[in-house]
Amino acid sequence: MKNITQEDLASSLGVTRQTILAIENGKYNPSLELAFKMAKYFDTTIEKIFNYKES
Amino acid sequence: MYGIFYIVISMKLEQYKQIRSAITTVIGIAVAIAVVQDNIFLALVAVTIGVVALYLSRRRLTEIEQDERTILIRSKAASTTLAITTVAMAIIGLSLVFLSRQWIDNYEQIGYLLAFQANFILALNALLNYYYRNKLGG
Numbered sequence: 001m002k003n004i005t006q007e008d009l010a011s012s013l014g015v016t017r018q019t020i021l022a023i024e025n026g027k028y029n030p031s032l033e034l035a036f037k038m039a040k041y042f043d044t045t046i047e048k049i050f051n052y053k054e055s
Numbered sequence: 056m057y058g059i060f061y062i063v064i065s066m067k068l069e070q071y072k073q074i075r076s077a078i079t080t081v082i083g084i085a086v087a088i089a090v091v092q093d094n095i096f097l098a099l100v101a102v103t104i105g106v107v108a109l110y111l112s113r114r115r116l117t118e119i120e121q122d123e124r125t126i127l128i129r130s131k132a133a134s135t136t137l138a139i140t141t142v143a144m145a146i147i148g149l150s151l152v153f154l155s156r157q158w159i160d161n162y163e164q165i166g167y168l169l170a171f172q173a174n175f176i177l178a179l180n181a182l183l184n185y186y187y188r189n190k191l192g193g
Contacts, residue, residue, distance in 0.1 A: 010119070014122065015119060015123070015124070016118075016120070016121075016122050016124070019123070019124040022124060028124050030123070034123060
């Protein structure tokens with residue numbers, strides 16, 4: 001994994017730092033587009049970053 | 056040289072929020088003065104200058120202010136506001152119409168106005184729903 005700050009990640013993905021924080025805390029589910037962007041940024045797949053829990 | 060210029064014209068989100076609050080406050084004060092002095096020209100000038108100042112300051116913003124999460128937050132807040140205000144307007148409006156016929160005088164017109172406003176807002180909302188439903192794939 002890359003050693004980066006939330007601000008760096010947010011800036012690279014074109015979102016606010018609060019959005020990254022909300023995703024990390026499980027308070028916000030990102031759109032498919034943002035999930036793909038994150039996967040591409042970390043050079044991995046969506047399934048390795050997120051896991052689906054039925055609510 | 057470019058560095059100094061960039062610092063002058065660029066703006067962080069926190070700084071932008073402070074400037075936005077200051078501009079909004081000044082517009083509010085100017086409009087209040089215009090209402091007291093019965094001067095519509097002053098109100099129009101203040102609002103126009105304020106809108107231009109807000110637009111220019113936003114262009115200087117270098118940080119991301121809006122993303123999918125903030126849009127979702129605004130959308131949820133707007134739909135909740137719509138639901139609360141229309142229901143409240145309809146209830147208060149109809150109450151004023153019926154109460155003014157029995158006990159309270161002179162409020163019937165305000166009651167009709169509120170009830171019609173609630174209907175107008177709901178109709179506009181239905182139209183915009185229809186428009187965006189078609190625009191975003193039916």
